[in-house]
Amino acid sequence: MVRMADVAREAGVSVMTVSNVVNERLPVNEPTRARVMAAVEALGYEVNLTARHLRAGRTDTVAFIVPSFHDYFGEVSDKIAPLIEAEGRHLVLERTSGSPEHEMAALSVARLQLYDGVLLSVAGLDRDQLDRVRTTKPIVLLGERDVPDRFNHVRLANEEGARLATAHMIEHGSRRIVGLGCTFDTAHMMTSDRRIGWERAHRDAGLDVDARYVVPISTFTSAAGRDALLDVIASGLPFDGVFAVTDVVALGAVAALAESGLRVPTDVQLAGFDNLDMSSFVPPGLTSVDANHEGVAETAVGLLHRQMAGWTGPAEHVVAPVRLVVRGSTRGGA
Amino acid sequence: MVRMADVAREAGVSVMTVSNVVNERLPVNEPTRARVMAAVEALGYEVNLTARHLRAGRTDTVAFIVPSFHDYFGEVSDKIAPLIEAEGRHLVLERTSGSPEHEMAALSVARLQLYDGVLLSVAGLDRDQLDRVRTTKPIVLLGERDVPDRFNHVRLANEEGARLATAHMIEHGSRRIVGLGCTFDTAHMMTSDRRIGWERAHRDAGLDVDARYVVPISTFTSAAGRDALLDVIASGLPFDGVFAVTDVVALGAVAALAESGLRVPTDVQLAGFDNLDMSSFVPPGLTSVDANHEGVAETAVGLLHRQMAGWTGPAEHVVAPVRLVVRGSTRGGA
């Protein structure tokens, strides 16, 4: 390993002068600078980031900590990365599997030291656990769980999105809409909020809310969505609409409906949530609540930058607006 | 920040004893150990990982460097993570956008220092550029590009997979199969290899290879796949099969066919490559070449572990076997 000291010896200057050249901190005379640069090239020197970090107390790196790397989080991460890089920092992703233990470990003193700031997509921790986190490190929380006031937080208008999607299907003739995965669950505020929206759309339209149409799913996967809807079909419960709690789950519903010979949107209307890249391509086009990933990314990164720049005002709690993207899976579509 | 020195003072021992308790390196008498642990708890001490790294020369972290976070790479990352964690290390993801500059930067001396090992999915660098990388850091390269012998490398049986998929469609009656995205391109060995497989399937069956059926696409996205296939349809070129270079592109083809009123598999058979999670749910089920993400992950991580454990034998170049998963989008399916 080539050290600054090696470069300094080669160039006949002190280590500090090399540091000043490399970091462009204090001005260095041109002839000296040239000699140092030549030595850097000749030896192939590159700074030791760990040593710099220890000494300077800054890593120029931001972590985005997610439950899993695929689907929704993968797409959001790709929006966040350029925003972080635009400020000259690196973005790294870490995975928690959504477990409270992993999320807590990610917020531990030891791990937070590795980053200048952290974006955490909360899936497992509750308000009390988060309240135990003591740190001044810039942190922005994402996701639908309840969090302490002192953290910056960005979440989606879940209830409104679910209401929009459900109301849209009611407007176009559906009367028995399955809420696929819309369970009332303290562990998943997201599903609870979306269920409330599903209910409100019914009430707003003067329709009964029938608990049999709330169908729980074991995990938020397409496979679970498909299986759950197949069970509904097999049970004989009549339905003419499906609001799936996420697009991934909706894709499972698409498969279940196709296998069962039910036509979309003629027999059953279908809407999801997240508006993933794939959603516009799955025939006949999946109507979905668009959460504006890009806007969410900008908001979250903006709050983080503000904190990293030294802002100490009160934390913000942003509810990102949503809109309904109507496609062929509902009758309002093209 | 609480330092080891603070714990040492609190417990009335030397810093080194604290270190020995925390790391369980040298044995410490039980009463002393208990006092140190009590002080650790009382002060909320956690080790400074940066300092440990600088001193010990080890980060217990592995990086997986990918072109982008979504789709294929997101799914593979989720397979890799548990394998790295099983050995007590952390996995972090970094993104290169597939650009040679970013990939080269990720392999720079400075950045490699941050990790005990690196998995790099090569998308932009060519053999010569990779050959300029001088390091003894454990590295495993993934992907379809040509790489120097001295690197461990895992790639897929691209040609064989493309041949399998194409031959399967020929066997079930297709005679004019579009190779969607299967261009001959030095920048993308992946597409070239898959094109060769597409060609070989034709020759094996005694069919002509018609260059008009090789359709280039601008990017490997569903949107590009859809647009390109719509152009083919508009051009009037007759076809009865589509082999898409990836499942993401195949999804675009699904959309184009549906919009154009072409039935799958009756009018047109369709097969993709990668067997993503979504592929089994998109009606009528996407026939796809399965690259066995899990097996690829195990192989790559195995090679990395071997290197991190000190193995200095010759590098291995693994070609991961593929198999065809037949679903409803081709006529052999259920």
Next chain:
DNA sequence: GAGCGGGATTTTAGCGTTAAAGTAAAGAGT
């Protein structure tokens, strides 16, 4: 020609940890 201002460069002093060598005291062997 003594004194001063200021740019260029070096010296000093760690950042928080750990490998290795050192010391002190208790126990074992002859």
Next chain:
DNA sequence: ACTCTTTACTTTAACGCTAAAATCCCGCTC
């Protein structure tokens, strides 16, 4: 009683870098 081990803990010396203070050198003033 004196070595010889063994156990328990401490001291020393970095790892490679940089903020801040100190020094050096030069031209310039009066």
